Amino acid sequence: MRSSDDRVYLAPVDHLRAVAAVLVVLYHGCQLLSARIEGRRFVPATDWLYSENPAATLVFEGHTGVALFMVLSGFIFTVGAYGKPVRYGRFLTNRLLRVYPLYLVVAVLGLATQVAMPTFQDLLRILTFATPTQPYGGVFWTLCVEMQFYLVFPLLCRLLAERGPGALLRLLAAVSVLRALVWLSSPAPEPHTASLYLGLAGRIDQFLLGMLAAWVYVHHRDRLRARWLPPVALVLALGLLWSFNQVHGFVSDSPLKLAWSGVEGAVWALVVAAYVAGAREGPGGWLSRAAARLGEVSFSVYLTHFMVLTVTGEYVIGAYGWFPGALPPVWAAFAVTLLVALPLTVAVSFGTYHAIELPFLRLRRPYLGPVPPAETPRPRQRESYRGR
Numbered sequence: 537m538r539s540s541d542d543r544v545y546l547a548p549v550d551h552l553r554a555v556a557a558v559l560v561v562l563y564h565g566c567q568l569l570s571a572r573i574e575g576r577r578f579v580p581a582t583d584w585l586y587s588e589n590p591a592a593t594l595v596f597e598g599h600t601g602v603a604l605f606m607v608l609s610g611f612i613f614t615v616g617a618y619g620k621p622v623r624y625g626r627f628l629t630n631r632l633l634r635v636y637p638l639y640l641v642v643a644v645l646g647l648a649t650q651v652a653m654p655t656f657q658d659l660l661r662i663l664t665f666a667t668p669t670q671p672y673g674g675v676f677w678t679l680c681v682e683m684q685f686y687l688v689f690p691l692l693c694r695l696l697a698e699r700g701p702g703a704l705l706r707l708l709a710a711v712s713v714l715r716a717l718v719w720l721s722s723p724a725p726e727p728h729t730a731s732l733y734l735g736l737a738g739r740i741d742q743f744l745l746g747m748l749a750a751w752v753y754v755h756h757r758d759r760l761r762a763r764w765l766p767p768v769a770l771v772l773a774l775g776l777l778w779s780f781n782q783v784h785g786f787v788s789d790s791p792l793k794l795a796w797s798g799v800e801g802a803v804w805a806l807v808v809a810a811y812v813a814g815a816r817e818g819p820g821g822w823l824s825r826a827a828a829r830l831g832e833v834s835f836s837v838y839l840t841h842f843m844v845l846t847v848t849g850e851y852v853i854g855a856y857g858w859f860p861g862a863l864p865p866v867w868a869a870f871a872v873t874l875l876v877a878l879p880l881t882v883a884v885s886f887g888t889y890h891a892i893e894l895p896f897l898r899l900r901r902p903y904l905g906p907v908p909p910a911e912t913p914r915p916r917q918r919e920s921y922r923g924r
Contacts, residue, residue, distance in 0.1 A: 547824060548815035549612055550831025552808060556601035556608070557834040560675075561841045561881055563598025565848075565873025566866055572849040573865040584787050585866055590774045593781040595870065600777055600800060602678055603742050605838075607804040609682065610746025611753070611812075613689055617904055618754055619697050622690040626903035631686045634835075635679055637896045638888060639665070642839050646672040672842045677734050684736040685743045692747060701751050704744050708798065711740055716794055729793045742801035749805035753813055760813035769807040776803050836885035836893060844881045845873070852876055 566585060571578035585596040594600075643662045647654045660666075665680035695703045715737060719729070732738030753760060776799065780786070785793060820828075830837070852858050852872060859868045 547820060547828045548812045549608060550828040550834075551815075551824070552604060552608055552811065553831035553834040554827045556604040557830070557837040558878065559594070559598035559601035559604075560838060561598075561845075561878050562595045562870065562873055563601070564841065565845055565877050566595055566598075566869050568845055569849055569853060569859075569869035569872055569877075570865040572853050573859055573868055581787050584784065586781055586784070588782075590778045593778045594774060597777045597781050597786065599786070600773075600804075603739075603797070603800045604804045604808075605678070605834075606681070606685075606739055606742040607746035607749070607801055607808055609685065610689075610743040611750045611805070611808050614693055614696065614747040614750035615753060617690075617693050618750065620907055621905035622693060623903045623905055624690050626901055627690060628686060630900040630903055631683070633896045633900050634893075635683070638836060638839055638892045639676070639679060641888075641892055642672060642843075643676065672839075672846075675838060675842060678838075681734075681736050681739050685740070689743075692744070696747055696751060701748055704748055708741060708744055711737075712795070712798065716791075719791070719794055729789050732794065732797065738797050741798040742804070745798070745801040745805040746808065749809040753809050757813050760810055762810075763814070765810040766807070766814055769803070769810045773803045773807055776800065830882065833882070833885040833889040833893075836888045837881055840884050840888060841877070841881045844877050844884060848872065848877045848880070 567578050567580075567583075570585070571583060585592075587593050587596060640662070647658060647662075650658075665676055665683060692704065692707075715732065718737075719732075729738075780796070780800075783790075783792075785796065859872050861868065863871065
């Protein structure tokens with residue numbers, strides 16, 4: 537997601553990546569480890585976690601970190617490439633160098649958890665980012681969605697530069713209408729919304745809203761620097777997630793869920809644009825630098841945290857029974873995740889980042905072409921329609 541463009545200071549972007557990664561780890565940790573403490577397997581339909589505390593719902597609905605990642609993708613790519621020609625081949629090559637190496641290592645090693653030899657179908661599913669039949673594949677679906685977005689981003693970016701934000705807003709409206717028609721025409725008596733959560737059809741809103749936030753940032757950055765805007769945006773995000781949790785939105789197939797990705801993406805787009813525009817440029821303090829370093833390895837955190845949580849549940853909780861038993865299971869799971877699983881995940885991620893990710897990241901090449909010179913307007917000539 538990094539760009540050579542200097543119009544956006546990258547530290548705040550890495551701060552937001554760190555927040556997204558930590559939310560996902562805490563969310564999965566509370567779910568999986570609380571079930572492990574109670575000696576059962578987590579079943580979303582019946583075991584989803586609810587609370588009237590907005591801070592708790594931020595963790596219980598921490599899947600929203602994925603939405604934040606997707607908004608950030610649309611935002612940072614657009615800020616870097618806006619108004620410049622994108623070399624399509626180099627762009628996709630850079631994206632593969634960013635995503636594929638660590639993903640292949642985790643996915644192929646994950647196949648070793650199977651008793652049977654991997655089949656051709658297993659390998660094909662890995663190559664196409666589909667979820668393999670191994671315990672760490674639960675996060676791979678997001679990479680498939682990201683790659684689909686990368687395929688169309690250069691076209692969308694050119695559309696935004698040449699036609700303005702109205703073009704993307706019309707696209708958003710058209711997708712929303714078509715998505716509703718598909719849902720209404722489903723032959724199932726109670727149509728499911730899972731495909732809207734796991735595919736580009738349901739997530740394109742978040743990428744587009746990230747791109748629109750980038751357009752606002754590029755053209756109206758000074759207006760976004762109001763000090764009241766970031767806290768207001770954050771309160772809106774917390775309120776939205778609290779409301780989603782109260783109506784049991786994740787496990788619901790309500791028609792209202794058709795609009796969820798767009799509403800969620802809009803709030804995070806506001807948070808991203810306001811925070812990046814208002815962030816102070818420069819190295820910052822130690823907390824800012826630490827958060828930026830964590831954001832830098834956030835992709836490793838995302839891909840490795842399932843392994844660490846599995847080991848934590850198996851050994852820390854299962855074999856040794858180490859967890860604060862005086863607390864309710866969910867808060868005991870939160871404590872174990874925060875104090876054990878998260879630090880271990882970060883430590884592993886720094887290793888995988890420098891050993892696997894970074895060598896391939898250094899192979900990337902600039903994918904932005906030179907800005908074309910402004911064309912001199914031609915004098916208007918009287919048109920003759922004779923003979924046409």
